[in-house]
Amino acid sequence: MWFCTVIKKKKQEGSMLETLKEAVCAANLELVKRGAVIYTWGNVSGIDREKGLMVIKPSGVPYESMTAGDMVAVDVETGETVEGKWKPSSDTETHLALYRAFPEIGGVTHTHSVNAAAFAQAGLDIPALGTTHADYFYGDIPCTRALTEEETKNAYEKNTGAVIIETVRCRGYEPLAVPGALVRNHGPFAWGKNAADAVYHAVVMETAAEMALKTKLLNPSASLPAYILDEHYQRKHGPNATYGQGK
Amino acid sequence: MWFCTVIKKKKQEGSMLETLKEAVCAANLELVKRGAVIYTWGNVSGIDREKGLMVIKPSGVPYESMTAGDMVAVDVETGETVEGKWKPSSDTETHLALYRAFPEIGGVTHTHSVNAAAFAQAGLDIPALGTTHADYFYGDIPCTRALTEEETKNAYEKNTGAVIIETVRCRGYEPLAVPGALVRNHGPFAWGKNAADAVYHAVVMETAAEMALKTKLLNPSASLPAYILDEHYQRKHGPNATYGQGK
Amino acid sequence: MWFCTVIKKKKQEGSMLETLKEAVCAANLELVKRGAVIYTWGNVSGIDREKGLMVIKPSGVPYESMTAGDMVAVDVETGETVEGKWKPSSDTETHLALYRAFPEIGGVTHTHSVNAAAFAQAGLDIPALGTTHADYFYGDIPCTRALTEEETKNAYEKNTGAVIIETVRCRGYEPLAVPGALVRNHGPFAWGKNAADAVYHAVVMETAAEMALKTKLLNPSASLPAYILDEHYQRKHGPNATYGQGK
Amino acid sequence: MWFCTVIKKKKQEGSMLETLKEAVCAANLELVKRGAVIYTWGNVSGIDREKGLMVIKPSGVPYESMTAGDMVAVDVETGETVEGKWKPSSDTETHLALYRAFPEIGGVTHTHSVNAAAFAQAGLDIPALGTTHADYFYGDIPCTRALTEEETKNAYEKNTGAVIIETVRCRGYEPLAVPGALVRNHGPFAWGKNAADAVYHAVVMETAAEMALKTKLLNPSASLPAYILDEHYQRKHGPNATYGQGK
Numbered sequence: 001m002w003f004c005t006v007i008k009k010k011k012q013e014g015s016m017l018e019t020l021k022e023a024v025c026a027a028n029l030e031l032v033k034r035g036a037v038i039y040t041w042g043n044v045s046g047i048d049r050e051k052g053l054m055v056i057k058p059s060g061v062p063y064e065s066m067t068a069g070d071m072v073a074v075d076v077e078t079g080e081t082v083e084g085k086w087k088p089s090s091d092t093e094t095h096l097a098l099y100r101a102f103p104e105i106g107g108v109t110h111t112h113s114v115n116a117a118a119f120a121q122a123g124l125d126i127p128a129l130g131t132t133h134a135d136y137f138y139g140d141i142p143c144t145r146a147l148t149e150e151e152t153k154n155a156y157e158k159n160t161g162a163v164i165i166e167t168v169r170c171r172g173y174e175p176l177a178v179p180g181a182l183v184r185n186h187g188p189f190a191w192g193k194n195a196a197d198a199v200y201h202a203v204v205m206e207t208a209a210e211m212a213l214k215t216k217l218l219n220p221s222a223s224l225p226a227y228i229l230d231e232h233y234q235r236k237h238g239p240n241a242t243y244g245q246g247k
Numbered sequence: 248m249w250f251c252t253v254i255k256k257k258k259q260e261g262s263m264l265e266t267l268k269e270a271v272c273a274a275n276l277e278l279v280k281r282g283a284v285i286y287t288w289g290n291v292s293g294i295d296r297e298k299g300l301m302v303i304k305p306s307g308v309p310y311e312s313m314t315a316g317d318m319v320a321v322d323v324e325t326g327e328t329v330e331g332k333w334k335p336s337s338d339t340e341t342h343l344a345l346y347r348a349f350p351e352i353g354g355v356t357h358t359h360s361v362n363a364a365a366f367a368q369a370g371l372d373i374p375a376l377g378t379t380h381a382d383y384f385y386g387d388i389p390c391t392r393a394l395t396e397e398e399t400k401n402a403y404e405k406n407t408g409a410v411i412i413e414t415v416r417c418r419g420y421e422p423l424a425v426p427g428a429l430v431r432n433h434g435p436f437a438w439g440k441n442a443a444d445a446v447y448h449a450v451v452m453e454t455a456a457e458m459a460l461k462t463k464l465l466n467p468s469a470s471l472p473a474y475i476l477d478e479h480y481q482r483k484h485g486p487n488a489t490y491g492q493g494k
Numbered sequence: 495m496w497f498c499t500v501i502k503k504k505k506q507e508g509s510m511l512e513t514l515k516e517a518v519c520a521a522n523l524e525l526v527k528r529g530a531v532i533y534t535w536g537n538v539s540g541i542d543r544e545k546g547l548m549v550i551k552p553s554g555v556p557y558e559s560m561t562a563g564d565m566v567a568v569d570v571e572t573g574e575t576v577e578g579k580w581k582p583s584s585d586t587e588t589h590l591a592l593y594r595a596f597p598e599i600g601g602v603t604h605t606h607s608v609n610a611a612a613f614a615q616a617g618l619d620i621p622a623l624g625t626t627h628a629d630y631f632y633g634d635i636p637c638t639r640a641l642t643e644e645e646t647k648n649a650y651e652k653n654t655g656a657v658i659i660e661t662v663r664c665r666g667y668e669p670l671a672v673p674g675a676l677v678r679n680h681g682p683f684a685w686g687k688n689a690a691d692a693v694y695h696a697v698v699m700e701t702a703a704e705m706a707l708k709t710k711l712l713n714p715s716a717s718l719p720a721y722i723l724d725e726h727y728q729r730k731h732g733p734n735a736t737y738g739q740g741k
Numbered sequence: 742m743w744f745c746t747v748i749k750k751k752k753q754e755g756s757m758l759e760t761l762k763e764a765v766c767a768a769n770l771e772l773v774k775r776g777a778v779i780y781t782w783g784n785v786s787g788i789d790r791e792k793g794l795m796v797i798k799p800s801g802v803p804y805e806s807m808t809a810g811d812m813v814a815v816d817v818e819t820g821e822t823v824e825g826k827w828k829p830s831s832d833t834e835t836h837l838a839l840y841r842a843f844p845e846i847g848g849v850t851h852t853h854s855v856n857a858a859a860f861a862q863a864g865l866d867i868p869a870l871g872t873t874h875a876d877y878f879y880g881d882i883p884c885t886r887a888l889t890e891e892e893t894k895n896a897y898e899k900n901t902g903a904v905i906i907e908t909v910r911c912r913g914y915e916p917l918a919v920p921g922a923l924v925r926n927h928g929p930f931a932w933g934k935n936a937a938d939a940v941y942h943a944v945v946m947e948t949a950a951e952m953a954l955k956t957k958l959l960n961p962s963a964s965l966p967a968y969i970l971d972e973h974y975q976r977k978h979g980p981n982a983t984y985g986q987g988k
Contacts, residue, residue, distance in 0.1 A: 034779075038281075038450070040491075060491030090482065090490045112379045114454065118461035121377040122469045130862040131927045132853045149474040156478055185471050186378045203779070207855065213461060214859035214954060222863045224926050227890040231897055235831065243831045244781075244801030285528075285697070287738075307738030337729065337737045359626045361701065365708035368624040369716045396721040403725055432718050433625045460708060532775075532944070534985075554985030584976065584984045606873045608948065612955035615871040616963045643968040650972055679965050680872045707955060 017053065017083070020046050021068040024055045024107075027195035031111060032063045034203045042111040043089040046195035047099050049106075052076045056095060058086030076100065090157065097161025098191060102168075102175040105191040107198035112187045115209035116202075119143060120182035126209050127216075128224050133208040134232035138177040141205060142167045146184045164189060177233070180205050264300065264330070267293050268315040271302045271354075274442035278358060279310045281450045289358040290336040293442035294346050296353075299323045303342060305333030323347065337404065344408025345438060349415075349422040352438040354445035359434045362456035366390060367429035373456045374463075375471050380455040381479035385424040388452060389414045393431045411436055424480070427452050511547065511577070514540050515562040518549045518601075521689035525605060526557045528697045536605040537583040540689035541593050543600075546570045550589060552580030570594065584651065591655025592685060596662075596669040601689035603696045609703035610682035610696075613637060617678050620703045621710075622718050627702040628726035632671040635699060636661045640678045658683055671727070674699050758794065758824070761787050762809040765796045765848075768936035772852060773804045775944045783852040784830040787936035788840050790847075793817045797836060799827030817841065831898065838902025839932060843909075843916040846932040848939035853928045856950035860884060861923035867950045868957075869965050874949040875973035879918040882946060883908045887925045905930055918974070921946050 027044040031037045040063070045056035054074045061070055072084030079096055081088060089095070095108045119126050119141075126141040128134055133141075144163040151159040164181045171178070179201045180190035188209075190202040215222045236243045274291040278284045287310070292303035301321045308317055319331030326343055328335060336342070342355045366373050366388075373388040375381055380388075391410040398406040411428045418425070426448045427437035435456075437448035462469050483490045521538040525531045534557070539550035548568045555564055566578030573590055575582060583589070589602045613620050613635075620635040622628055627635075638657040645653040658675045665672070673695045674684035682703075684696040709716050730737045768785040772778045781804070786797035795815045802811055813825030820837055822829060830836070836849045860867050860882075867882040869875055874882075885904040892900040905922045912919070920942045921931035929950075931942040956963050977984045 038454070039447070058492070087492055112454075114457055115461065117377060117379060117458050118465060121458060121462040121471075122466035124465055129926065130858060132858060146472055147475065149472070152472075152474050152478045156482075185376065185475055200780070207779070207853075210855050211858050211862060213465060214856065215862040217464065217958065218859060218865055218954060219863035224862075225887055225890070225893075227893050228888065228926055231893045235897075245799070245828055285701070286694070305739070306736075334739055359701075361704050362708065364624060364626060364705050365712060368705060368709040368718075369713035371712055393719055394722065396719070399719075399721050399725045403729075432623065432722055460712060464711065532948070533941070552986070581986055606948075608951050609955065611871060611873060611952050612959060615952060615956040615965075616960035618959055640966055641969065643966070646966075646968050646972045650976075679870065679969055707959060711958065 016048065017051070017055070017073060018068065020048055020053075020055045021071040021073075024057070024071050024195045025066060025068040027107065027109070027199045028057045028066065029063060030196070030199050031109065031202070034199070036111045036113045036199075036202055036206060037063070042109070043091055043095075044107065044109040044195050044199055045089075045092075045095045046107045047076065047105075049103075053082065054092075054095060054099060056088045056092055058084065058088060059090050061086060091160075093155070093157035094161040094164075094189070097158055097165065098189070101161075101165040102191065104174075104176050105179075105198075106193050107195035108189065108191045109195070109198040109202045110187070110189050111202050111206070113202065113206040113209075115213055116182060116188040116206050117186075118213065119209055120187050121185055123184050126182065126205065126212050128229055129212050129215050129222050130224060131228065131232045132204070132211060134224065134229045135236050136201060136204045136233075137179065137208065138229065138233040138237075139171070139173060141178065141180055141182060141188075141208070142171050142173070143182040144184050160186070177237075263295065264298070264302070264320060265315065267295055267300075267302045268318040268320075271304070271318050271442045272313060272315040274354065274356070274446045275304045275313065276310060277443070277446045278356065278449070281446070283358045283360045283446075283449055283453060284310070289356070290338055290342075291354065291356040291442050291446055292336070292339075292342045293354045294323065294352075296350075300329065301339075301342060301346060303335050303339055305331065305335060306337050308333060338407075340402070340404035341408040341411075341436070344405055344412065345436070348408075348412040349438065351421075351423050352426075352445075353440050354442035355436065355438045356442070356445040356449045357434070357436050358449050358453070360449065360453040360456075362460055363429060363435040363453050364433075365460065366456050367434050368432055370431050373429065373452065373459050375476055376459050376462050376469050377455075377471060378475065378479045379451070379458060381471065381476045382483050383448060383451045383480075384427065384455065385476065385480040385484075386418070386420060388425065388427055388429060388435075388455070389418050389420070390429040391431050407433070424484075510542065511545070511549070511567060512562065514542055514547075514549045515565040515567075518551070518565050518689045519560060519562040521601065521603070521693045522551045522560065523557060524690070524693050525603065525696070528693070530605045530607045530693075530696055530700060531557070536603070537585055537589075538601065538603040538689050538693055539583075539586075539589045540601045541570065541599075543597075547576065548586075548589060548593060550582050550586055552578065552582060553584050555580060585654075587649070587651035588655040588658075588683070591652055592658065592683070595655075595659040596685065598668075598670050599673075599685045599692075600687045601692035602683065602685045603689070603692040604681070604683050605696050605700070606681045607696065607700040607703075609707055610676060610700050611680075612707065613703055614676040614681050615679055620676065620699065620706050622723055623706050623709050623716050624702075624718060625722065625726045626698070626705060628718065628723045629730050630695060630698045630727075631674065631702065632723065632727040632731075633665070633667065635672065635674055635676060635682075635702070636665050636667070637676040638678050654680070671731075757789065758792070758796070758814060759809070761789055761794075761796045762812040762814075765798070765812050765936045766807060766809040768848065768850070768940045769798045769807065770804060771937070771940045772850065772943070775940070777852045777854045777940075777943055777947060778804070783850070784832055784836075785848065785850040785936050785940055786830075786833075786836045787848045788817065788846075790844075794823065795833075795836060795840060797829045797833055799825065799829060800831050802827060832901075834896070834898035835902040835905075835930070838899055839905065839930070842902075842906040843932065845915075845917050846920075846939075847934045848936035849930065849932045850936070850939040850943045851928070851930050852943050852947070854943065854947040854950075856954055857923060857929040857947050858927075859954065860950050861928050862926055864925050867923065867946065867953050869970055870953050870956050870963050871965060872969065872973045873945070873952060875965065875970045876977050877942060877945045877974075878921065878949065879970065879974040879978075880912070880914060882919065882921055882923060882929075882949070883912050883914070884923040885925050901927070918978075 072088040192198040290304040319335040439445040537551040566582040686692040784798040813829040933939040
């Protein structure tokens, strides 16, 4: 009866990918609900590390009619589409680069949310100025350098991923401690433990960006003591976290 | 039986104009849905080049009760109303001027959306500072000079069209590559392949304007390298476009 | 049968006041719908010049449950409540002062809408910088001087009306040509032909204020040529108005 | 039959706590409705002074599914949970400190609303610049000093309460006359006669903050005469208050 096990495993595999597709679709729709995207802009993906597959939103398909069945599964190693009726998001290579570089992440999201994009266009980090930021981002949200002409003309999407990775590493950040970055002249990318978590961080980033812009208008020299950044981040994420219903 | 063909053709013509009216009405209502207009402000038109007819929103009629049957058909050459129970939009002559000058466009929209209007009132272009802008507008969105007193007092609406056309040509822009402009002290006009496309560009312009205003508040000297503008515009619109589900 | 006529006249009077109450209630609810007020803030009134009665929102009653029957009728000459189960708005004396001074107006509205209030708090006119403003306000929307301590401590609401009237007259404005003003450190009052028109002007004023604030951030020296102000105002309101469906 | 009275009293006690739970839950949900919080952010509590119990939102539970039964009752003296299936809000110790210091208050709310948080991040009071502010806050809304490293690392939430209390006392404020404060680098806390009143003050504070930010952008030297602050506050809250339907 060995084939029964095989079939069962196949079925489970199928259903696990279905579950991931549902989660990635729901995370994409959450972007609309939170006002972080309009039209077909933005995209969210999730990864199944065991199968080596990434599930991502298709390119240019409207959110209004999107279902889990529209999601596209891509082989993380080869970048080839393995399942799906559509072409994957045009930012697929950026997502893949992030998954390959940061093994601890399980979801990635990209938006053009207005305030975060304004910092990206200004070429500035979103500075950590308060506890709203510190609760989720353990430091300034970094803005990358501009891509060179060479990097832009060849493998642009892949190089967009590379410049994010370079920036995170130069700052000495743990990817899940500062779960996002701004691509200069472009906009925010965020990530997290899974697709929903990545969307959550994209929404927090947009809120932190709006607060930071207004703070700077009120007081250009505003700053946050390091020990408050520390306390708030640890309160939610440290080994002795006290927030929420965990034990 | 030759008259059967005539009747059939008439019917098709009728139904083609009905289709255009439906599309123009839907595009006008989309303006409300996207928060780009309030009350009876703004207007969208579409053109049937074969028939030489433009279909446009009536003047001062509320969006709440608007249906395709309220749309007005105007002869593009003479500017005379050929069908409809209402007077056409007071901006009709501006729309007509744009259709006559730019044969490649199929829809025009005009709004008083806040951020784009602020740039128009400031007499400034909406500068291309990031990829949100570059995805749809291949360069700064130009602001016209102010109309002269003479141009304002006589044939104001037609001259509003003329100053847009003059500006687009002075910049050496392809109308569909930079599908919109700001009329100084007035507000944005956008255009596109058809009415829905024109509305889409009006909404992108408003978003780009809000981002640009906030970017300038953060960093007055922000700018965008030309090769990134190029890459993003070509990725969506060039001969080798990779965005969306096209082949 | 002379008494029949009396009864009939009484009934008509009754029903005319009912109609005004319905209109004033609807205008108050429109303020909520347009995002111009929250909680019990703001108020709208309408006048019946023949009867010498003003109908106004009650003081501190929530919009959620408000009906025409909650409106309060006040004698314009004496200021006394003649009908209604509630106390009239605390701004009643301001409304009455405006009706007495400006016989051409039929409705008044007061809000604390954010952008107009910011100009009032800054002690600045909302400058006419574009056609959105010029379509409804034929000049800068004036900000009054601050009330003196004496004017504030005695008959504050009546003096609030007086300082608006003083400001409109000092500027040489026709009340319906510039249908609103800012009370310094307080907020906007708007008026019009009737209650609905007053609300419309309050919403336009808020939009014009947001545009003007953003315009000034982009270009502190922005201004509007007088002939464009003229053209736009006349296009909608002059003897040869071309906007809308009028003959 | 003395035990009947005991049982009856028990039942009443039970139902009084139920009533408080309903009120606190409703006040928490009101925060969402007013746009003052997203996700699980923010929290509202109410107190039963006779029983010595505070009812507060649980930590990290989403608003979408929250019911009165999710509220947590905490002993005000000991800080221990006496009823509820969840851990109380992580800000519980801050709420308790405020109730202990200010016997006249009956509700406390905490949000990260954007404009108030921007002032907190800038380390600035929300200045009283107009009557919207003066109607509810009888003076500038104070911003605390930053907590020291010592205060942050030990008993952070309790010290957050302490620095608010210190600030209110240093300013010589009556807690119900200026029913809120900003914690530097963190955000707003507001309070009131009960939970609903505390939420109301949090929403007013956010509105006043947005107006003040925009006022300062228009005119950095804007200010409010003391006698207008006085008149407006007394009109709503003084012994001769004229606002609303009170006798």
